[in-house]
Amino acid sequence: MLRFLVRRVAFGALVMLIVSLVVFILFYVASDPASSFCGRTCTPERKTQIKIVLGLNRSYPRQYLSFLNHLLHGDLGTSFVNRISVNSVIKSGLPATASLALGAAVLWLLMGIPIGITAATKPRSVRDRLATLFALVGVSLPSFVVGLMLLNLLFFQLTTHGHPWFPPSGYVGITDNPLQWARHLLLPWFTLAFITAAAYARLTRGSMLEVLGEDYIRTARAKGLRERTVIYKHGLRSALTPVITLLGIDIGTLLGGTVVTEQLFGLQGIGQSALNAVHNNDLPVVLGTVLVAAFFIVLANIVVDLLYAVLDARVRLS
Amino acid sequence: MSLSIEKSEAGADLPRPEGDVLVRLTGVVKHFPITSGVIRRKEVGRVHAVDGVDLEIRRGETLGLVGESGCGKSTLARLITGLQPVTKGSITFEGVELTKLGRRQMTPYRREIQMIFQDPYGSLNPRRRVGSIIGDPYDIHDVAAGDERKRLVQELMEVVGLNPEHYNRFPAEFSGGQRQRIGVARALALKPKLIVCDEPVSALDVSIQAQVINLLADLQKEFGLTYLFIAHDLSVVRHVSDRVAVMYLGKVGEQAEADELYGHPRHPYTGALLSAVPIPDPDRAASKRRVRLYGDVPSPINPPSGCRFHPRCPKAQDDCTTVDPLLIPAHGDPADHLTACHHPVEDGEDLALARPSISQPDPVAEAPDLPTADSLADRRTP
Amino acid sequence: MSETLVPAQPDTPVTAAAKEGAVVARTPTQLAWRRIKRDKVSLAAAVFILFVILVAIFAPVVCHIIGQSPTSQDRGDHGLTLDGVPVGPSRYHWLGTDEVGRDVLARLIYGSRISLIVGVLATAFELVIGIVVGLLAGYYSGKTDTLLSRFMDVVLSFPFILTALSIVAVTGPSLWVSIVVITFFGWSNIGRIVRGQVLSMREREFVEAARSLGAGDLRIMRKDLLPNLVGPLIVYSTLLIPVNIVSEATLSFLGLGVVPPTATWGNMLAGSADGLYRVAWWYLTFPAMALVLTTLAFNLLGDGLRDALDPRADRVLATK
């Protein structure tokens, strides 16, 4: 187990190294950071000066090593636009992004898993077909379409009819006002959850069907256990293993920025700042966000692999 | 349509000089390493699938190779057809060493050595038409193309008893027996000298087995083929083979002319196998009792020391646990009746009464778990 | 005792040959085709997709017929109200106008071109890369496989939208950048599927048979492995196209895709998100419907194809 962990972490580190190399090449070799920094009113003198200040006059390998050195010390660089450290940009965006991702995850689990179970316990029935349809519609809906519809119906129509229940945008810290926090996040949560719940319903159905066909389930049935006990106690536990795997990876991906939803609902999260940075040509912020997002994905993969190993062992033992 | 494939018919018309060896295996070894670890693979053991086999296949004969499943028959077949490289040892074909050849140099011998596979479903690509499957050898070896290839393929189909008009069908449209005929046609396409038949009928209905065996016998007569005929079933092998070799855990325990082997089995394992074969003659059947073997087949990962049959052998003595017996003639047998046993069975000895002088695990109920198939009488098609 | 065990043979010679002839002649393709023909939903989806494709191909003709263009602004009363607000569906603009008075229907029609071009081209590129990498990884296994599989893992570790953001930050947005970005993130899915299939197929006897005949690796991949991948690949391509269409729309929506004034469904929805959804329901509803119906049609068709091509589809039925 320990060796497995060490190996996974080593591979994770390798992935991060590759990601850092790729973004370095993208931002420092394939593009011209000095010009971006210089802005529109740039003179050749100023640009040379900037190159010296930013260390861009050194060879690429040396630049990369120094870039890597900063990274290893947890320093993601400084924004070109407002000279704030990228670390603090990310830190200020994390609460909104994390609230959005985790809350949505709870919601989509609550929606997706029951639908999947219902469908699996009676395959080819009407409710299975309905569940399949729900899943297909959900998979087909882009998040911004869902978000726009929610905005139109639940914010705009309600508000113009005198029920301003949902605000259109903004983020309120959970420590400032938990109620407002939830009120502001409800629509974004649903936006994210709806499209993701569909995938979870499909996955739960598929893995549940597979598990219910296995020998030990048939044995449990043959032993005369109640159908509910068979499904919930014996079936669900192992059927949820792939769901948990996907959940870990999805949360990891979302923590790196839920660009579309944040943009749509004006939440100042990591994704929003990255998007703004792209439009402002603020390369360090974009780069820092990509690295942080990749880090979350890699981390989530490691956690999931470990969890999977533990769960799988337990399922096999029981 | 009876099983009229006594060996005398199969090969009697062909001149068969005794010493004309087509394929010779010397000390052939195939080990599969068992590794663990993802980043650095470490070998933690090896499957001794084939562990030192000496064997010769003579031109024009059918050599039967028998043994329980997992004893290394298919592996041996793959080594001879060059599908897998040997770990050690030599395989010569008409005197040419095959194991040292590169892919290019091997090509001409691919034409001479063909294989028929056990699984008539798995061995035909389900997504390709039969004509294209049978024509594959012509395509690969640039023998014929276009209409010429089609004509050749349809000829072949006729030879193996398929309707040439089914040229454009898919394998799924044929029954198991017909599919095996497709496999035979493909193996026959390049007029090879040797065909390795790896349990060609084990997957077939009993009633269809005889048809395919008869076909193989007819083709042998017509084209002067040499067969290595693999089976896990002594009764099938008996009726097709000129000579028979018995394998156990990667080694040949005994080999001889078919009648000689069945009449005077020397290796206790052969004896045990024979005692499990239903014998049509009721008098002899009564006199034969099934021999009890001890324990289960050991794992080929850690084969037993000395004679690898010793943990199960009813005649095992102390020396069997330490010294690996040589494959040599026993009890003044003919020169080509070879047995690897320190205490070979005497003619008329009742193995069922034999008791080992070393301690053995509890005997299992009835000896070998070889499927005895049904008796030949049952297999006959009406 | 033994007599009772021998099965009684019928008097009439039911020969093996006759028995063998009784096999029903059905190829996998025929079976799949029969199943899909009975599947009304898939057929409807296919018809809808065909309709969208035709509209996209003949966009100029269709626009000529309806007498509208995707880029010209209607400066008359039918384009914008006096306050500069878009006008809803009318005799002149069937699906209304957008914020500068352009015809929504014409823009939708032209937008279908972008969606389909990106959806299909990106999928095609993903297929090519995925098949090559998956075949190599699955067929050669060992070190090659480890290397390629790890490479796919690394690709999957890049966050899609953020990496797309950064690439666009460097290159600027365009149609081709969209296609490249989407391809880059999508091919590893195909690669994994192909690798898995090849891994399981590699040990099948028909591959050994080909090898024993002297077929080279390339020939085996081309003639023996590839034909068996066609089924799953059709299903996955059909399911990947809508994913890629949504990806393109998302990039457009974020202003990272095809640049306005070119009409794309994502661009139109972005205009809607800018606040227009409050005053012009048609500007939200129709592009959203076009996008969702198209992706839904592909997903329904893909789902139907999966059922039709998956031999296990029957098994599920049989166990119930």
Ligand SMILES: Nc1ncnc2c1ncn2[C@@H]1O[C@H](COP(=O)(O)OP(=O)(O)O)[C@@H](O)[C@H]1O
């Ligand atoms: N490619 C392989 N890798 C590892 N072990 C193998 C491989 N092929 C065969 N073996 C092992 O070698 C032994 C002999 O197998 P095989 O030759 O197929 O036996 P048979 O054909 O007599 O049933 C078995 O224990 C089998 O598990």
Ligand code: SF4
């Ligand atoms: S050598 Fe010994 S153990 Fe081996 S077969 Fe002969 S008697 Fe049995």
Ligand SMILES: [Mg+2]
């Ligand atoms: Mg075998």
